Amino acid sequence: MKRIGVADTTFARVDMARFAVDRLKASGTGFRIERTTVPGIKDLPVACRKLFRERSVDLCLALGMPGKAEYDKTCAHEASLGLILTGVLEAKPIVECFVFEGEADGPRALERLAQRRAEEHAENAYSLLYHPERLARHAGEGLRQGFEDAGPVRRR
Amino acid sequence: MKRIGVADTTFARVDMARFAVDRLKASGTGFRIERTTVPGIKDLPVACRKLFRERSVDLCLALGMPGKAEYDKTCAHEASLGLILTGVLEAKPIVECFVFEGEADGPRALERLAQRRAEEHAENAYSLLYHPERLARHAGEGLRQGFEDAGPVRRR
Amino acid sequence: MKRIGVADTTFARVDMARFAVDRLKASGTGFRIERTTVPGIKDLPVACRKLFRERSVDLCLALGMPGKAEYDKTCAHEASLGLILTGVLEAKPIVECFVFEGEADGPRALERLAQRRAEEHAENAYSLLYHPERLARHAGEGLRQGFEDAGPVRRR
Amino acid sequence: MKRIGVADTTFARVDMARFAVDRLKASGTGFRIERTTVPGIKDLPVACRKLFRERSVDLCLALGMPGKAEYDKTCAHEASLGLILTGVLEAKPIVECFVFEGEADGPRALERLAQRRAEEHAENAYSLLYHPERLARHAGEGLRQGFEDAGPVRRR
Amino acid sequence: MKRIGVADTTFARVDMARFAVDRLKASGTGFRIERTTVPGIKDLPVACRKLFRERSVDLCLALGMPGKAEYDKTCAHEASLGLILTGVLEAKPIVECFVFEGEADGPRALERLAQRRAEEHAENAYSLLYHPERLARHAGEGLRQGFEDAGPVRRR
Numbered sequence: 144m145k146r147i148g149v150a151d152t153t154f155a156r157v158d159m160a161r162f163a164v165d166r167l168k169a170s171g172t173g174f175r176i177e178r179t180t181v182p183g184i185k186d187l188p189v190a191c192r193k194l195f196r197e198r199s200v201d202l203c204l205a206l207g208m209p210g211k212a213e214y215d216k217t218c219a220h221e222a223s224l225g226l227i228l229t230g231v232l233e234a235k236p237i238v239e240c241f242v243f244e245g246e247a248d249g250p251r252a253l254e255r256l257a258q259r260r261a262e263e264h265a266e267n268a269y270s271l272l273y274h275p276e277r278l279a280r281h282a283g284e285g286l287r288q289g290f291e292d293a294g295p296v297r298r299r
Numbered sequence: 300m301k302r303i304g305v306a307d308t309t310f311a312r313v314d315m316a317r318f319a320v321d322r323l324k325a326s327g328t329g330f331r332i333e334r335t336t337v338p339g340i341k342d343l344p345v346a347c348r349k350l351f352r353e354r355s356v357d358l359c360l361a362l363g364m365p366g367k368a369e370y371d372k373t374c375a376h377e378a379s380l381g382l383i384l385t386g387v388l389e390a391k392p393i394v395e396c397f398v399f400e401g402e403a404d405g406p407r408a409l410e411r412l413a414q415r416r417a418e419e420h421a422e423n424a425y426s427l428l429y430h431p432e433r434l435a436r437h438a439g440e441g442l443r444q445g446f447e448d449a450g451p452v453r454r455r
Numbered sequence: 456m457k458r459i460g461v462a463d464t465t466f467a468r469v470d471m472a473r474f475a476v477d478r479l480k481a482s483g484t485g486f487r488i489e490r491t492t493v494p495g496i497k498d499l500p501v502a503c504r505k506l507f508r509e510r511s512v513d514l515c516l517a518l519g520m521p522g523k524a525e526y527d528k529t530c531a532h533e534a535s536l537g538l539i540l541t542g543v544l545e546a547k548p549i550v551e552c553f554v555f556e557g558e559a560d561g562p563r564a565l566e567r568l569a570q571r572r573a574e575e576h577a578e579n580a581y582s583l584l585y586h587p588e589r590l591a592r593h594a595g596e597g598l599r600q601g602f603e604d605a606g607p608v609r610r611r
Numbered sequence: 612m613k614r615i616g617v618a619d620t621t622f623a624r625v626d627m628a629r630f631a632v633d634r635l636k637a638s639g640t641g642f643r644i645e646r647t648t649v650p651g652i653k654d655l656p657v658a659c660r661k662l663f664r665e666r667s668v669d670l671c672l673a674l675g676m677p678g679k680a681e682y683d684k685t686c687a688h689e690a691s692l693g694l695i696l697t698g699v700l701e702a703k704p705i706v707e708c709f710v711f712e713g714e715a716d717g718p719r720a721l722e723r724l725a726q727r728r729a730e731e732h733a734e735n736a737y738s739l740l741y742h743p744e745r746l747a748r749h750a751g752e753g754l755r756q757g758f759e760d761a762g763p764v765r766r767r
Numbered sequence: 768m769k770r771i772g773v774a775d776t777t778f779a780r781v782d783m784a785r786f787a788v789d790r791l792k793a794s795g796t797g798f799r800i801e802r803t804t805v806p807g808i809k810d811l812p813v814a815c816r817k818l819f820r821e822r823s824v825d826l827c828l829a830l831g832m833p834g835k836a837e838y839d840k841t842c843a844h845e846a847s848l849g850l851i852l853t854g855v856l857e858a859k860p861i862v863e864c865f866v867f868e869g870e871a872d873g874p875r876a877l878e879r880l881a882q883r884r885a886e887e888h889a890e891n892a893y894s895l896l897y898h899p900e901r902l903a904r905h906a907g908e909g910l911r912q913g914f915e916d917a918g919p920v921r922r923r
Binding site: 309311312313315317335336342348364366377378380384407413 | 703752
Binding site: 216220223224227228230231234235236237238239243264267271275278279281282283284285286287288293294295296297 | 463464465466467468469470471472473490491492493494497498500501502504505508509520522526529530533534536537540541544562563565566569
């Protein structure tokens with residue numbers, strides 16, 4: 144049985160992990176979810192490292208919501224680099240799902256965006272583990288998570 | 300018995316570690332605190348590495364106060380990347396508690412901010428080690444350290 | 456028999472890998488291509504790491520198409536650093552082939568650019584593995600991938 | 612007997628290492644100084660790595676003087692990240708002592724700043740190795756190297 | 768017999784390696800040069816890693832010429848970080864010799880700059896391996912590669 148790690152934060156203003164877990168469970172069976180919550184996005188790399196090491200997960204989904212300030216962008220950049228480092232050291236995928244507070248106007252739109260992005264990244268995580276051919280089928284098709292797909296430059 | 304490392308700097312203009320240690324001690328028992336002080340925030344990654352290696356701590360709290368200049372932001376960025384690297388290599392949490400001098404107007408406000416942030420990060424550190432379920436309970440609730448919580452986008 | 460890894464994304468809006476694989480096959484024989492597709496460019500470092508580890512490739516071609524927003528540049532920067540880290544840890548080449556959406560005006564020009572760059576990087580990948588002397592012969596000659604060569608500063 | 616590594620550059624316009632070594636010798640005995648000089652600050656991380664590996668130093672003092680151009684700041688940033696990486700991998704302190712040419716007006720002021728900062732960082736290095744309690748005593752007191760101390764936000 | 772690795776690119780618009788190799792050969796004997804050419808500067812870190820691992824070089828000279836665009840600066844930054852990482856992991860020096868196209872006005876000036884910088888960095892490489900005392904003698908003297916030396920702040 145495979146294990147999927149889900150790491151999120153108390154800093155985020157939407158419970159994105161709930162949406163992700165629901166979508167994971169709707170996607171299939173045969174895996175166990177290992178949850179962990181840390182204060183902020185900069186804690187996510189270690190959280191994932193621990194999920195890989197201590198709870199033997201095969202993939203991590205790392206969810207976070209950086210604020211609107213310039214400094215929040217720096218934190219997100221640092222967190223992303225740490226997540227990439229962790230994934231490379233473990234040779235296992237970490238699906239980063241970040242929603243910036245400034246990406247949506249107003250609380251409702253922000254929540255909808257966060258829900259949709261979390262769900263679509265959860266689907267990506269599921270595909271990476273169980274159906275890599277699904278991703279291969281959409282190579283170069285301009286898929287987006289949370290927003291409408293951009294689509295391929297030229298329709299085939 | 301667990302060990303909590305506390306690393307701070309002579310550069311900081313508030314003795315944040317004192318507030319953090321007081322709050323840690325008020326949070327519970329059953330751990331030992333290992334202290335170390337280095338000149339500046341860029342020395343914190345090695346300080347934590349040594350606390351993990353030589354004094355067997357289970358978690359580090361890294362406290363610092365970058366100045367107001369543009370260069371101080373660069374130093375904080377470098378320090379943060381080093382702290383993330385160290386945490387990932389050790390697979391153990393480092394709770395970063397930085398207060399930028401420019402975040403508050405005047406000495407009193409700065410001290411209050413530094414105290415409150417140090418205390419709230421100390422609580423986070425304690426929860427990470429002993430009560431991870433406390434953090435999980437607040438996932439996605441927009442918690443902040445030092446300032447008022449932003450709260451969740453939509454009240455449940 | 457050597458193995459060449461080809462990693463691309465569902466985010467890209469042109470199926471660059473197809474062009475790269477066609478050019479690789481036209482360049483010679485004696486190798487096997489191992490394909491993988493991930494959601495976005497930030498997933499490419501782990502994708503390459505896995506190709507090296509699990510499918511024993513000798514070189515990776517990593518293809519991606521960052522969007523036009525400022526944030527996309529940050530993501531590309533993070534992805535590039537992760538690819539370099541992976542290549543250094545594995546001591547094996549990763550040929551990065553990124554096309555920024557803003558590099559070309561209009562869909563046709565973007566597709567042409569993506570095709571040509573993918574093909575020329577595929578040739579570079581082939582040369583790195585089988586004909587390093589071809590690259591040596593063009594040292595300092597101002598070669599470009601996707602656009603006209605800049606050429607050497609002074610014709611010899 | 613402990614060993615202190617001192618690494619500097621031919622790029623710097625002040626012989627900062629001389630000031631640092633003099634101050635180290637005035638601080639105490641019982642250590643040996645291992646010197647090395649490299650071309651520029653980006654060579655300092657490897658220089659320190661070699662001092663740790665080949666000459667068994669317990670701590671490095673890395674001295675450099677980035678120029679005034681924007682690019683020099685990038686180089687300093689890269690050097691700093693490399694020094695932090697090296698310190699973390701070795702789990703040994705590297706005291707970075709950089710003086711930016713633009714920090715002082717005119718040659719005399721620049722030399723005085725470089726001298727004073729080198730001396731004060733040398734004292735820090737000595738304290739880190741032999742008297743960590745001296746640093747602990749000044750935690751949060753706003754110490755600076757090269758300039759007047761900022762002092763604590765509130766006098767105790 | 769020592770070995771010196773020389774890595775350059777097809778992207779550069781001047782054959783800097785030729786100048787570097789000529790100067791190395793003029794500097795002394797007792798070493799063997801190992802050459803490799805890669806497409807661009809971002810390929811240099813892996814190229815050096817391979818020279819260290821597969822061809823047992825004691826030092827690498829990495830030559831490149833980033834273009835004039837803002838993106839080229841980002842690439843140079845990434846390449847530099849990768850070169851520092853590689854040098855630190857190998858504990859062996861990598862002498863980076865980059866010439867930015869925008870540093871000189873016109874092709875002739877650019878070629879002269881590239882030649883001179885390559886030659887002077889080749890001398891530095893030779894000194895690092897065979898005559899470290901030469902570098903030590905010029906510590907803090909404001910040496911530059913490619914341009915006139917800035918000189919020490921105060922003549923001794």
